[in-house]
């Protein structure tokens with residue numbers, strides 16, 4: 301099968317030295333491109349500056365979570381990812397010679413998207429680039445490196461370096477999406493604090509024709525890699541990702557040598573399966589974040605704002621949720637439909653979400669890399685027990701896979717007036733469900749608020765809020781805990797903003813205004 | 821259960837002690853440690869409350885006669 305050929309996008313010299321732009325995105329990686337596409341699809345022109353001229357190189361994100369796929373459905377590229385990627389819902393955990401247990405992440409049917417699709421990050425970025433260009437509103441500037449910044453109260457001045465010389469720009473809003481080594485973050489002097497895990501991991505992408513099922517496999521101390529863990533994932537084009545835990549004392553230079561890597565892979569696969577190495581890299585993982593993501597007119601998203609170890613696939617998936625959260629808010633502020641203080645709720649909502657990702661990734665990494673002998677004894681005890689007893693399975697932590705953040709206690713949510721015990725809580729990403737031969741999430745307004753109205757004859761909506769009727773005897777009604785006459789208001793990012801057992805248009809309008817930060 | 825009960829509760833304390841010690845017979849220190857870990861996990865699950873577990877952890881640490889050496 302033809303492997304992916306990285307595109308090289310054309311460099312064009314700047315012709316607008318000194319110009320002012322509404323939104324500038326620093327960094328055209330996974331998150332910067334997602335943010336640019338989101339804003340462009342809401343009608344905002346966006347300039348993207350990227351210091352490179354291609355998509356993500358090598359092996360990075362592969363697991364795209366259900367919520368990310370839903371966001372990409374809204375942005376029009378979900379189908380391409382599903383078609384090309386490998387869908388998986390199940391996984392298996394091994395300890396030593398034995399299988400400990402298997403799991404199913406999405407036993408519940410009736411969602412358009414599976415729990416995960418595995419696909420190389422470069423494909424997703426490539427389609428994001430194409431989708432950005434298709435809007436006609438995204439000015440993608442390759443080989444334009446942000447080199448200086450003055451984060452002013454009424455605009456952000458940027459110094460940009462290109463092969464054809466330097467120029468400057470002013471942005472009303474700067475989205476800093478320049479990755480884990482963010483220069484914008486460094487130039488603003490923001491501390492990036494957290495922890496480094498004293499361990500090294502070998503990441504190998506291997507091309508092979510193997511008929512292993514498409515599931516996540518995790519081995520603790522397998523016979524073919526004593527003293528470490530191994531993770532196997534299938535990607536597109538017969539590429540498989542294998543992570544080998546090497547320990548802190550491993551020498552990265554030595555471990556990178558192709559012959560040595562091949563020997564490790566051969567020990568794992570056995571002599572009968574031919575394979576080729578496509579990519580090898582060695583990582584030390586970190587979990588950290590900056591204290592605040594919004595700094596006046598500069599707002600940080602993705603790895604520039606936070607970094608996690610990959611167990612749980614929370615890095616890219618978390619960053620895509622940042623873009624999902626910020627896009628509609630910034631659009632509303634630029635249009636004058638919401639006060640600039642709405643942008644503070646990006647911090648209020650995304651910092652707890654980030655901390656949840658950091659906590660989960662840290663705990664997984666601590667399980668995989670025990671800190672001391674006692675930790676190792678408990679880890680191994682959990683695995684031994686899990687092979688025999690159900691109770692121990694939830695204690696096995698080979699990665700708590702990315703789930704959408706519930707925006708608990710968000711000031712944008714309208715507290716329930718009546719008790720509401722069942723279904724998605726306030727602040728949750730709206731659950732998908734079958735609806736009228738399609739899916740509920742596809743019926744939401746991609747650019748605005750949506751009111752789900754349950755049952756016939758329920759009161760109408762308000763202008764500017766799309767109304768979607770949902771039958772009461774349905775999976776959807778169950779997932780929202782809703783009955784006849786109930787209504788649920790979804791924000792433009794599909795999170796639950798308010799819900800009513802009995803509602804009137806005034807209440808809906810008020811809840812919408814509250815979600816836009818216009819009223820408290 | 822909402823609080824750690826530290827009143828004497830075992831119906832046969834001598835048998836309880838003997839059983840715990842006996843369980844470790846012929847085990848290497850590593851195997852012993854893992855056995856204890858499995859035992860703690862089984863009992864923790866039986867108790868079914870992280871609050872009680874954390875109270876027990878605190879009580880166990882506080883009951884040590886020697887303060888842990890710095891840096892260990």
Ligand SMILES: Cc1cc2nc3c(=O)[nH]c(=O)nc-3n(C[C@H](O)[C@H](O)[C@H](O)COP(=O)(O)OP(=O)(O)OC[C@H]3O[C@@H](n4cnc5c(N)ncnc54)[C@H](O)[C@@H]3O)c2cc1C
Pocket residue numbers: 326327328329330331332349350351352356359360361362363364421444445446447477478479480482483484503583601602603604610613614615616617618619
């Ligand atoms: C081994 C590994 C496995 C992973 N697996 C997963 C996974 O399965 N699922 C998942 O969700 N995440 C995963 N991640 C994390 C994921 O890759 C990152 O979280 C994601 O790439 C972050 O996207 P980003 O756009 O914030 O940053 P990046 O992808 O790093 O993009 C930053 C962009 O900014 C550009 N840039 C940098 N500096 C400048 C500058 N000064 N001026 C202009 N442009 C600049 C860069 O060229 C780049 O294009 C994994 C990471 C690793 C390392």
